[in-house]
Amino acid sequence: MRFRDGQRLQLEHPARGGRAPLSLRLSVNRRARRISVRIDARTGEAVVVAPTERGLEQAVAFAGSRSLWIAERLNARAPGVAMTPGATLTVLGEPTRLEATGGAGAARFARDGSQLLIRAGGEGEAFTRRVLNLLRAEARCHLSARTAVHLQTLGLAPVTLSIGDPKSRWGSCTPRRRSIRYSWRIVMAPPAVLDYLAAHEVAHLVRADHSPAFWAVVFDLVGDPTPHRRWLRDHGATLHAVG
Incomplete structure (x- = not known):
């Protein structure tokens, strides 16, 4: 066959x-x-x-x-979480409930007391698409900021940054093109884990491998990466199960 x-x-x-x-x-x-x-x-x-x-x-x-x-x-494996009204996911590690507002309004963040919300218009695929658009924009905002900080720390020039949805990688760096691509799903992780990912990919501009010299660059940027790597190993499947 x-x-x-x-x-x-x-x-x-x-x-x-x-x-x-x-x-x-x-x-x-x-x-x-x-x-x-x-x-x-x-x-x-x-x-x-x-x-x-x-x-x-x-x-x-x-x-x-x-x-x-x-x-x-x-x-x-972690049970899937659909982006539908009433579902709860995390944004920067904080539990966030999805709510429908009716109409066709774009998704936006709101609070109900201490509860973080994402409110969006539409039903079915339209609702899901608006929530996803907001999460991708939030991911770009935070990843752009942390990437810029780490580039500045290392005295490196800006890079081209893009947001995607790879099935296994959290990020990838192409040094010769000076480009970094991130998974939007990392915005659901705690801020320190997102920051580690940005440092990891920026460090590849200095060392394209995973040698001790590479990890030394990461350590200089965010300290010991072990807890963040462990968090992704333990919880990554949950993030990939959303949507």
Whole structure:
């Protein structure tokens, strides 16, 4: 059987006994150095990655050998949070309730006592789109500010900054183009974690690797990065499950 990029398959559940099969998506990433499997928190499926389409056959076999690990991770994954009225997510680590206002007004922040709110007009996809637009704008605002601070600290010139929604990375830096791309989802993390991410990507303008010299630059900018890295490892799936 010839496999292709983007194809979806069903893996037999390792527990069997009438258990639903595991959903597996095939992905080709030319930059990948080896075959790997990850869990997509948003779609609730496993993704097996191969460097080439020819390597997908081996990748499927590898995923099959990891079916128990896949089943455990899927079972433990964070429940999804839809951007619908009444839902609660976090903004800079603060619980934030979504409320519909009626009409077609843009999303905006508000407070009800100590409760932070996002109020937006519309229904269904229109409501979700307005909330997402606000969160992306908030992410750009805070990331631009912290990126500028770290650039100034290192005596570096401004960069081109963009906001996206990558499925696994929180940020990426292309030193030769002097560009940094961030995931908007980091705006849901505590401010210190967002600041760490900005420092991490700016540090790549100095060192493009993850050598001790690179981590020394990060340490000079934000101190010990270990707690922030641990927070992303422990809570990242929850952020990816929103939307």
